[in-house]
Amino acid sequence: MKNILILGGDGYIGWPTAMHFSRKGYSVTVVDNYFRRNIANELKIKMLYEVPSLVERAKLWFEETGNEIKVIIGDLTNPILMRSLFTGEGLIFDWSINPLTYTPDTVIHFAEQPSAPYSVMNYETANITISNNLIVTNNLMFAVKDLAPNTHIIKLGTMGEYGTPNIDIEEGWINIKSNGREDTFLFPRQAGSIYHTSKIMDTDLLWYGVRTWNLRVTDLMQGPVYGIETEESLIHPKLKTFFNYDEVFGTVINRFIAQAVINYPLTIYGSGNQSRGYISLQNSIECIYLASLNIPKAGKLDIYNQIMETLSVREIAEIIISSASELGYKVQIQNIKNPRSELEEHYYNPKYSKLIELGISPKLLNKDSIKQMIIEVEKHRKNIRKSFIFNGIKW
């Protein structure tokens, strides 16, 4: 039985990933410090519905499936905690049947401050983002080097690292020919927020560790994720992951679905021609699982562009309006001044074939998937507060 350690296991993707591996028979340990819940509380942001604590969800998962997910609540910027995950020394489980008695075969690292708007609110939130994200990654890298050099690290990066260059975006690497010579480099990165820049720094750091210490790392350049349910969350309503529709944590598709449900116009920032790559939550966890099966050679940094399609904000708005209208909603578009510093008209042609070649079946954004989301979000309509949707945080 393979052992999977998930850092940031309470999060939007972390928890569905934990259930996915657990259902497939892996021994799963999750670690989280409720950092995201805490900053949401500080900002007085509520999710679409209450989500039980990680400990409660793990207990419920065990009751429903008989599979144990070990839970550790703690701060991974503390290197002592990080290292204990590889040695078992001094670990306190918040809920578990068996102690930790293994070295993880795979570590999946989600333990980062995930909000771009939060990262640029002010110097404090920027500092928190940089130090949290980098120190967790560095603690992980040193723990693997020192204690478990064969452990496979899977890191969640972001397509946002690349920005919107005027050339095709390759999958992680680019060969550059210059003055009759050539070499291969990380594809150039230039991101649109401090959060996204912290992910570039993660890549810089992991690439250093990989080529210096022969680590095995997969870096997943993921696009914005949308969706609520995954196969495992359907087992019990309280197993559903977070759903945010606010401007701090809500990604655009999830946010627009909530807006449609309360007849709040879809707020298009600027022209709406900004294109990005998108992926459903179900596809996201399938990709992570697939990445775990494809272990890089020692000293190799594998990078996948984890998106299933590219869409402009306007295209997203239009398909949501059209899907919502089939359910009786009359939703408008509202064009507002772009609070973000980003190109509104730009070339965007990322490559994203590697995960599909490895066997992922892409689920595209379509009327069916949108209508399913609308029907789910409708159940919680009374919880949606308009005041969360747009306050114009600039970035």
Added chain:
Amino acid sequence: MKNILILGGDGYIGWPTAMHFSRKGYSVTVVDNYFRRNIANELKIKMLYEVPSLVERAKLWFEETGNEIKVIIGDLTNPILMRSLFTGEGLIFDWSINPLTYTPDTVIHFAEQPSAPYSVMNYETANITISNNLIVTNNLMFAVKDLAPNTHIIKLGTMGEYGTPNIDIEEGWINIKSNGREDTFLFPRQAGSIYHTSKIMDTDLLWYGVRTWNLRVTDLMQGPVYGIETEESLIHPKLKTFFNYDEVFGTVINRFIAQAVINYPLTIYGSGNQSRGYISLQNSIECIYLASLNIPKAGKLDIYNQIMETLSVREIAEIIISSASELGYKVQIQNIKNPRSELEEHYYNPKYSKLIELGISPKLLNKDSIKQMIIEVEKHRKNIRKSFIFNGIKW
């Protein structure tokens, strides 16, 4: 009178830079927390000679020249201190005649953990390096954005950010043509230590700030610096900057000079064919001064490769041996197993014409300059401890 703020003004280059601007009639304020002195104490490393505190040196400078250098001792990872440098609020000067009553025209940022070997000793020193270097840079960037958006930031980067690619190293930027399209990007960066990687992250961060907030930043990709005296330090013997010959803080030329003086064989790591770009201390501060005169447009990141020549370790050893022999020393070479993870045979062709075009007169490493250094180091021969020179810190 232009106002210059120097962060990390106690350091090897920081202090000579402060004197240089002061002598040219600028109003100079220096900030330091003695971080480098403190870690040297922790590691029980001594410099070639005792260097008075920053406060004592500023007083001496005033006595000798009549020019005031304001001194603030404090930790710039604290954003409150950083911001007070732009507002004057709550500032406590350790030595000054006049309070701070200005916004700096130029900030020169040296306030970083500067040792590559220290950065990779263990996870703690790596974390200290990353969080110190990144948080100071981020605090600076936000302070300038929020409080002094026209202030010119000059950042000390390193040629080590580029590593040793198999193509020519451009001055900061590269135009990439791909599939019939093209765009200009930061030249690819892949460094050889956590310290050097933290400098890549600085570049990532500043480039974000420049293009998002229209900051004016000059990033100096500097090679290893050698030398002791500058024009200003000759005014009084106690104005000399730090001189380290140990494996943690000593750069290769300074270290080899000290080894020659005590007839300790010059320790060549591996083949000795590793090439890097080098610059003298005198040229370094001249380049920084020149950079301050060439203010980038708002939203532009100017990058200069701040080196005057490229040399292999073997070439450096040979010219030092030959210079030392003219002073009566018989120095040997000792080839030792390379404790660093680096290519020993590699292409190395960095471009470095911009600063020379702006008017720098390159001072190259030659027998005269080496003999001057040897004569200076000889005066402190009794202080040199062999045990500092090589302990095989791996990186």
